[in-house]
Amino acid sequence: MIPAIVVFLYLAAVLYIGIFAFRRARGREEAEDYFLASRSLGPFVFLFSLFGTNMTAFAILGSSGHAFNNGIVTFGLMASSSGLVIPLTIFLIGTRVWALGKKYGFMTPVQMFRDRWECSHIGTLIFVVQAVLLVPYIIIGIMGGGTTLNTISGDLVPFWFGGAIVAMVVMSYVFFGGMRGTAWVNTFQTVLFLCFGAIALIVIGVGMGGFRSAAQGLQASPLSSLLTRERISPYYFFSYTFIPLSAIAFPHILIFCLTARKMSQFKKTVIFYPLCILAIWLPCVFLGVMANRVTDIPEIRQKQEARRVLATQGRNMAPEQRDELREKSGGDDVIMILLKRYAPLWLAGLLGAGIMAAVMASDSQILALSTMFTEDVFAFYGGKTRFGESVQVQTGRIFIILITLFAYAVALRAPETIFELAIQYAFSGYAALSPLLVAALFWRGSTKWGALAVTVWTALAVVAVAVLQAIVPAPAPGPATIVWAPGGLEVLSRTPGGTAVFGFMPVVPMVLISALLMIVVSLMTRKPAAATVAKYF
Amino acid sequence: MTLTKRPCYFLASVKKILLVVAVVLVYILHQDIWFWRSSYLVFGFIPIGLFYQGCFSVVAALLMWLLVTFAWPSHLEEEVERANPGEDEAR
Numbered sequence: 234m235i236p237a238i239v240v241f242l243y244l245a246a247v248l249y250i251g252i253f254a255f256r257r258a259r260g261r262e263e264a265e266d267y268f269l270a271s272r273s274l275g276p277f278v279f280l281f282s283l284f285g286t287n288m289t290a291f292a293i294l295g296s297s298g299h300a301f302n303n304g305i306v307t308f309g310l311m312a313s314s315s316g317l318v319i320p321l322t323i324f325l326i327g328t329r330v331w332a333l334g335k336k337y338g339f340m341t342p343v344q345m346f347r348d349r350w351e352c353s354h355i356g357t358l359i360f361v362v363q364a365v366l367l368v369p370y371i372i373i374g375i376m377g378g379g380t381t382l383n384t385i386s387g388d389l390v391p392f393w394f395g396g397a398i399v400a401m402v403v404m405s406y407v408f409f410g411g412m413r414g415t416a417w418v419n420t421f422q423t424v425l426f427l428c429f430g431a432i433a434l435i436v437i438g439v440g441m442g443g444f445r446s447a448a449q450g451l452q453a454s455p456l457s458s459l460l461t462r463e464r465i466s467p468y469y470f471f472s473y474t475f476i477p478l479s480a481i482a483f484p485h486i487l488i489f490c491l492t493a494r495k496m497s498q499f500k501k502t503v504i505f506y507p508l509c510i511l512a513i514w515l516p517c518v519f520l521g522v523m524a525n526r527v528t529d530i531p532e533i534r535q536k537q538e539a540r541r542v543l544a545t546q547g548r549n550m551a552p553e554q555r556d557e558l559r560e561k562s563g564g565d566d567v568i569m570i571l572l573k574r575y576a577p578l579w580l581a582g583l584l585g586a587g588i589m590a591a592v593m594a595s596d597s598q599i600l601a602l603s604t605m606f607t608e609d610v611f612a613f614y615g616g617k618t619r620f621g622e623s624v625q626v627q628t629g630r631i632f633i634i635l636i637t638l639f640a641y642a643v644a645l646r647a648p649e650t651i652f653e654l655a656i657q658y659a660f661s662g663y664a665a666l667s668p669l670l671v672a673a674l675f676w677r678g679s680t681k682w683g684a685l686a687v688t689v690w691t692a693l694a695v696v697a698v699a700v701l702q703a704i705v706p707a708p709a710p711g712p713a714t715i716v717w718a719p720g721g722l723e724v725l726s727r728t729p730g731g732t733a734v735f736g737f738m739p740v741v742p743m744v745l746i747s748a749l750l751m752i753v754v755s756l757m758t759r760k761p762a763a764a765t766v767a768k769y770f
Numbered sequence: 771m772t773l774t775k776r777p778c779y780f781l782a783s784v785k786k787i788l789l790v791v792a793v794v795l796v797y798i799l800h801q802d803i804w805f806w807r808s809s810y811l812v813f814g815f816i817p818i819g820l821f822y823q824g825c826f827s828v829v830a831a832l833l834m835w836l837l838v839t840f841a842w843p844s845h846l847e848e849e850v851e852r853a854n855p856g857e858d859e860a861r
Contacts, residue, residue, distance in 0.1 A: 316826075316831075460817040463806070470801070474800065500838045503834045
């Protein structure tokens with residue numbers, strides 16, 4: 234119970250930071266102050282809060298869970314590719330969006346798209362698709378919070394209650410503090426996690442009797458493939474480099490880019506981003522792999538047994554039985570299990586709070602959705618003019634409550650593991666929307682019809698993948714189930730982890746077809762007025 | 771007679787091409803098919819595939835430093851400064 238108390242104290246501290254930000258902003262009921270902290274974040278807060286915004290439950294629990302079952306490949310798949318692609322997109326796109334926001338007062342990406350392509354309802358459609366794709370990301374945070382509190386309290390706090398507490402805390406400080414509160418909390422959380430990540434690595438390493446013996450034991454065991462990348466195909470690995478394109482297309486990241494006081498603040502963020510990813514992901518992946526050498530923790534042995542049964546007998550099982558085993562073998566809680574076993578109680582609490590810090594990064598997504606709703610819908614359709622800016626901010630706050638309640642309700646029912654849920658829908662969808670930004674900022678010839686084609690295609694593709702995966706059950710580990718192979722050419726298949734198109738993840742054709750649609754449709758349709766284009770080039 | 775400093779377009783183009791080549795090269799390095807099946811342990815405990823990707827992250831940071839140093843879009847800053855003169859002083 235001591236670790237759970239430490240985590241609760243941490244949650245109280247986070248809540249206080251949010252309310253402190255609220256008191257500091259008291260009297261300023263302006264939309265720009267609440268939603269963008271008056272575009273005044275300094276370099277330190279900008280770096281750590283932007284990074285913290287991207288480090289969700291997915292990064293901590295999902296990465297160690299994925300590494301537990303798939304090995305070291307997890308780091309190269311998502312972490313190091315993100316360390317290259319995300320800062321590159323912040324450098325190329327984030328800086329330009331910041332400058333346009335300063336010049337023309339944009340607060341959301343849709344505002345920029347509407348202005349750039351002289352469109353209104355197409356902008357609304359982009360808002361809808363962005364909002365629908367963002368919700369899974371919020372759900373991840375709540376699920377991660379529930380899992381963490383449940384594990385750290387030794388099942389005393391049930392998953393539903395842990396998720397409810399996390400949802401309440403996040404909702405409260407976003408509600409009161411707006412962007413300023415969110416940025417401060419994110420900075421606090423990122424610093425906390427960076428400190429405690431290293432401590433967790435050392436404590437668990439010592440507890441396991443040293444990593445050298447664990448690694449060499451694993452190398453000599455039948456699980457040695459976890460030290461290589463054999464479990465993932467090179468096509469799949471290549472596909473994954475498309476996923477980080479989603480980061481800059483996520484509205485919460487793009488909106489965060491608008492909060493910097495000066496453009497020079499991007500410099501440190503761009504340079505240190507790969508190093509921050511290294512500092513957080515490497516220990517998580519390493520610990521996830523090494524957890525396979527732990528023999529004295531029954532929970533881990535049960536997971537390994539479920540994995541073994543799935544691999545050896547899964548082909549002859551019903552899809553429901555396979556899903557059950559998959560859930561049992563899921564490793565999202567391995568780090569917490571290791572902490573509980575090897576760290577002293579008080580330290581496990583502190584480290585749990587550190588993990589909770591990363592898990593609770595859904596705050597920015599909730600705030601971004603609220604910003605988008607109030608700016609792209611409420612203000613755009615006349616609400617701001619009619620009711621004033623103060624009502625706009627209050628509307629944003631009510632929206633925060635509604636969206637959190639909705640995400641919590643879904644989190645209680647979602648059957649997928651944290652990692653799969655995030656990747657399959659939100660990440661792939663946003664990656665497919667990234668051509669919108671590239672076209673708006675770098676191509677004079679792009680048009681609103683091209684933007685419409687990209688948005689409709691993204692929505693259809695995400696739905697198609699979701700429907701396919703619902704209809705065709707995931708096969709057991711091993712060869713994929715071929716869904717469509719005209720003339721013997723394997724076009725579409727269902728893999729244990731998702732879907733493959735010509736052996737690639739769906740994100741590859743989704744992004745390429747998006748880009749192609751933008752080019753072809755824009756070439757065939759009328760461009761915006763020269764004066765509008767001149768504002769951007 | 772006044773001397774005006776003219777940008778050297780040839781050097782600027784070469785610089786841009788070199789930076790693009792560097793980005794492409796680093797992207798290719800990420801694919802790392804050469805250590806795909808090796809379970810060799812560096813320093814006796816870090817799998818070589820993980821060690822390589824860790825080093826890759828450091829290389830990515832160096833690449834970002836190169837971009838920020840040699841290709842920073844300072845014209846955007848100047849445009850904002852022209853559009854909102856004296857904003858910093860007002861804060």
